[in-house]
Amino acid sequence: MNPDTVQLSERINIRTTPIVKRTLQEAAAASNKTITEFLLDSALTQAAEVLAERRLFRLDDEKWQAFIAALDAPSLPMPRLERLLKEPSILDEKQ
Secondary structure (H helix, E strand, O other): OOOOOOOOOOOOOOOOOHHHHHHHHHHHHHOOOOHHHHHHHHHHHHHHHHHHHHHOOOOOHHHHHHHHHHHHOOOOOOHHHHHHHHOOOOOOOOO
8 A cells, every 4th residue: 555645534642741752853853754754654663563473473393393283183072162062053043
């Protein structure tokens, strides 16, 4: 998605101290960006890292093999779950 063609319609308001504002303004100026561009770039970079940590995990060879073995192992019987899944749902059509 090209940001130049997208209409910006949402607003984010923040309150801060004068020192923090001045620091952000100086950092934005040093990056040749507006404060909005600087804040959005920084926040989106951090957001991507946080979300990636929830989607991506790294394991050494031993832990990877244990993980694969756990995935490949047959599941344990769950009689209560099996009974529950056999019960008619409220979404099933009544005949």
